[in-house]
Amino acid sequence: MLNPMYGRHAAEYAAAIRDNSYNAHYERPSLIALLPELQGKRVIDLGCGPGEYAAYLTSQGATVTAVDSSLEMISLVQQKLGNSVHAYVQDLAQGVPDEADRSFDLVVSPLMIHYLEDPTSLFRDVKRILKPEGLFVFSTHHPFVDYQFSPSGNYFLTEKIVDEWDTLGRPTRVEYFRRPLSALMQSLTDAGLCMVELSEGRPDEQMQQTDPESFQKLSTAPGFLFLKCRVV
Numbered sequence: 001m002l003n004p005m006y007g008r009h010a011a012e013y014a015a016a017i018r019d020n021s022y023n024a025h026y027e028r029p030s031l032i033a034l035l036p037e038l039q040g041k042r043v044i045d046l047g048c049g050p051g052e053y054a055a056y057l058t059s060q061g062a063t064v065t066a067v068d069s070s071l072e073m074i075s076l077v078q079q080k081l082g083n084s085v086h087a088y089v090q091d092l093a094q095g096v097p098d099e100a101d102r103s104f105d106l107v108v109s110p111l112m113i114h115y116l117e118d119p120t121s122l123f124r125d126v127k128r129i130l131k132p133e134g135l136f137v138f139s140t141h142h143p144f145v146d147y148q149f150s151p152s153g154n155y156f157l158t159e160k161i162v163d164e165w166d167t168l169g170r171p172t173r174v175e176y177f178r179r180p181l182s183a184l185m186q187s188l189t190d191a192g193l194c195m196v197e198l199s200e201g202r203p204d205e206q207m208q209q210t211d212p213e214s215f216q217k218l219s220t221a222p223g224f225l226f227l228k229c230r231v232v
C-alpha cells in the first residue's frame with residue numbers, strides 16, 4: 001500500500017512534518033522519550049520516511065540503517081544524510097530479509113505499522129535482528145482514535161480505512177489499517193516480543209504557543225500509542 005503522500009508528494013510531506021504540531025511537537029518528543037542511550041548503538045529505522053529520525057539518531061552517535069518502501073523517501077534520506085546512513089527500499093510487509101540475526105541494539109518504527117494489514121511477520125523479523133538485550137520502540141495510531149473511523153462499527157475487526165488528511169495543507173487521500181489493541185498485543189506476543197513501557201504521548205510546551213487548539217486536544221485525549229518492547 002503506497003500512499004501518494006509518501007510517494008509522489010514525499011518532498012512536500014518532508015517539509016510539512018519538519019516542524020508541525022503532530023509530528024514535530026507531539027510524536028517525535030513522545031517516542032524519543034522512550035529511547036535508550038544511543039551513543040555507539042546500531043539502530044534500524046523501519047518506515048523511515050524523509051529521515052527526521054535518522055538525522056536525530058545519527059546526531060546522538062548511533063550507526064543508522066533506514067528502510068522504507070518509498071523510493072522517493074529513501075532518495076530524500078540519501079540527499080539529506082549521504083553516506084552517514086545506510087538507506088534502502090524494502091516493503092516491510094516482507095520483513096527485513098537482508099539484515100543479519102542479532103545485529104541491532106535498537107529497532108525504531110515511528111508511525112509505520114498501521115500501513116501493514118498484519119504486522120506479525122515484521123515483528124518476528126524485529127525479534128530476529130535484535131540483539132538479546134535489544135529494544136523495539138514504535139508508535140502507531142491510538143486504537144480508540146481510529147475506532148471512530150471504523151466502517152463496520154465493530155471495534156474488534158481489523159479494517160482498512162480510506163481517509164483524507166490535511167498534512168500537506170490540502171485534503172490528501174490516505175489508506176491504512178485500524179485494529180483493536182488486543183490484536184496489536186497478540187501480534188507482539190506471537191512474535192516473541194513483550195512490552196516493557198507504554199505511553200499515550202504528550203504534546204511539548206512549544207505547541208501551547210504555536211497551536212493551542214491541538215495542544216488542548218492532545219493534552220486531554222490521546223492521538224498515538226507508543227510502545228517499548230524487548231525480546232522474550
Ligand SMILES: C[S@@+](CC[C@H](N)C(=O)[O-])C[C@H]1O[C@@H](n2cnc3c(N)ncnc32)[C@H](O)[C@@H]1O
Pocket residue numbers: 001006017023046047048049050051052053067068069070073090091092093109110111112115116
Ligand atoms: C507516517 S510516515 C512516517 C515516517 C517516519 N517514520 C516519521 O515518523 O517521520 C509512514 C512511512 O511508512 C512508510 N511505509 C508505509 N508502508 C510501508 C511498507 N509496507 N514498507 C515500508 N515502509 C512503509 C511510508 O512510505 C512512509 O514513509
